[in-house]
Amino acid sequence: MHGPLLLPGHNGYDSARRIWNGAFDKFPGLIAQCGNPSDVKRAVDFARSNNLLVAIKSGGHSMSGKSTCDGGLLIDLSKMVGVHVDPFNKTARVEPGTLLGEFDYECTSFGLATTMGTDPDTGAAGLTLGGGFGRLGRLHGLACDNLRSADVITADGRFIRASEEQNQDLLWALRGGGGNFGAVSSFEYNLHSIPETIYGGQLMYSVKHAKDVLTMFADFIQTAPDELSAALVYVVPKGGKKNSGFISIGLTYIGDIAAGEKLVAPLRHSMKPMMDRMGPKTYMDEQGRNGRLPRGQMYYMKSGFTHGITPQLIDTYTEIAEPHPKRSFTGLITMLGGQISRVGNNETAFAHRDAHSDCMIAGSWKKPEDSEENVANMRSLWKKVEPHTKGFYVNAAYDFTDQKVRGTYGANFDRLQAIKTQYDPNNMFRLNANIKPKA
Ligand SMILES: Cc1cc2nc3c(=O)[nH]c(=O)nc-3n(C[C@H](O)[C@H](O)[C@H](O)COP(=O)(O)OP(=O)(O)OC[C@H]3O[C@@H](n4cnc5c(N)ncnc54)[C@H](O)[C@@H]3O)c2cc1C
Structure with a gap:
């Protein structure tokens, strides 16, 4: 191999085995830290010859800890980093270990970008394979909609390309079907021109006015144009007093600054925010706005798609966002729709085109001994939110059953299962929202 093979005790083993979510402290038997596709x-x-359990790590941001394993082989692609922009054809070829910050940086150097997530530390690979939404989603579709082709090493060791010209079924499956079908060693994307300056930022409110802020947000996004992306974050710190924390509404308008300012003005002036950070920004400013959620802490999150932010959902959200002595709470509502919803539910594996928004709750803490109690507590909170959702985003799923995976792929499941059976009949690639091959 060009890259190192790491065994327990080797230099680099410990950092290679770790992933973003410190709740998953696992020890692979062997780590193949790949340097190129032949590795x-x-x-x-x-792995096939030795019948090993296989985990694949690219950006390592799997919330559910699927990019590492105990025993088995970890195929670590995090060192395969590179973005090759073709500004003439508005495309980019990207290596699997590339993080979003690097991806955006290279593309925006040419005045281009494509839909990626909002935390620069997240991997483009896992994000794209599960769908991928972000600030450009309503204007240009999901990350997976912009995936032109992918190079894949299949379970039987073939190196193939999935594109509109060849292995079309596989490309269809990779657009939302997760890491089920093989190890992807390269991704090719469509890029879009992005204005040098856009309008964006955030408005922050006290949680004392939580219901009013959530209602205002729900009303505002109802009629928003595709150029606008919006997300509401509800943060309650660990051990806080009643009414500690804040609510932030993040807004990005990809277009004329004056038009963006005019659109957002009613929101800025109807309820006085504690802080108003709206203004002209670069796309990179906006992509870096949320910062990086620290690696290594313990996190638990659950999410589901909603078909509207109803008064009942708002009541539930404000009810559960109470301070807790052992963990923080974050609620996140991300607006979807726009171009995402103009692609048919069965045109790609991603089956939730008609979703209005994605609704997530997350808790985090630092002491492993608090994990059991915090996870149980977060699960009980999710039980209250789940009835307001329909299906879930496989990239933001935590503990899911086969039944739930089947349910979230809905009418696409049978086709996905047939493709899985064709490319991975023995389920080598199973550490993901697993689509089991037919027996
Ligand atoms: C802090 C944070 C912020 C996030 N923000 C967003 C957001 O704004 N928008 C959004 O859509 N999602 C977001 N996500 C979810 C994100 O899309 C997923 O966590 C995604 O899986 C991360 O990709 P990764 O490459 O870092 O993952 P990894 O942990 O490396 O892998 C995740 C899964 O994908 C599989 N996989 C990874 N690479 C490959 C490959 N090359 N070939 C085959 N299978 C592979 C792995 O086996 C694993 O099952 C966020 C997650 C976090 C933790």
Whole structure:
């Protein structure tokens, strides 16, 4: 191999085995830290010959800890980093270990971008394979909609390309079907021109006015144009007093600054925010606005798609967002729709085109001994939110059953299962929202 093979005790083993979510402290038997696609092929061949459990890590941001394993082989692609922009054809070829910050930086150097998530530390690979929404989603579709082609090492060791010209079924499955179908060693995207300056920022409110802020947000996004993306974040710190925390509404308008300012003005003036950080920004400013959620802390999150932010959902959200002595609470409502919803539910594997928004709750803490209690507590909170949702985003799923995976892929499940059976009949790639092959 070009990259190192790491065993427990080797230099670099410990950092390579870790992922973003510190709740998953696992110890692979062997780590193949790949340097190029031929390394990936060798690792897959070795796993098949030795019947090993396989985990694949790209950006390592799997919320549910699927990009590492106990025992088995971790195929670590995090060192395969690179973005090759073709500004003439508005495309980019991206290596699997590339993080969003690097991706955005390279593309915006040419005045281009494509839909990626909002935390610069997240991996483009896992994000794209599960769908991928972000500030450009309502204007240009999901990250997976902008995926032109992917190079894949299949379970039987073949190196193939999935595109509109060849292996079309596989491309369809990779657009939202997760890491079920093989190890992807390269991604090619469509890019879009992005104005040098856009309008964006955030408005912050006290949680004392939570219901009013959520209602105002729900009303405002109802009629928003595709150029506007919006997300509401509800943060309650660990051990806080009643009414501690804040609510932030993040807004990005990809277009004329004056038009964006005019659109957002009613929101800025109807309820006085504690802080108003709206103004002209670069796209990179906006992409870096939320910062990076620290690696290594313990996190638990659950999410589901909603078909509207109803008064009942608002009541539930404000009821559960109470201070807790052992964990923080974050609620996140991300507006979807626009171009995302103009693609048919069965045109790609991502089956939730008609969703209005994605609704998530997350808790985080630092002491492993608090995990059991905090996870149980977060699960009980999610039980209250879940009835307001329909299906879930596989990239933001935590503990899911086969039944739930089948349910979230809905009418696309049978086709996905047939493609899985064709490319991975023995389920080598199973550490994901797993689509089991037919027996
Ligand atoms: C802080 C944070 C912010 C986020 N923000 C957003 C957001 O704004 N928008 C959004 O859509 N999502 C967001 N997500 C969810 C994110 O899309 C997923 O966590 C995604 O899986 C991260 O990709 P990764 O490459 O870092 O993951 P990894 O942990 O490396 O992998 C995740 C899964 O994908 C599989 N996989 C990864 N790479 C490959 C590959 N090359 N070939 C085959 N399978 C592979 C792995 O096996 C694993 O099952 C966020 C997550 C976090 C933790």
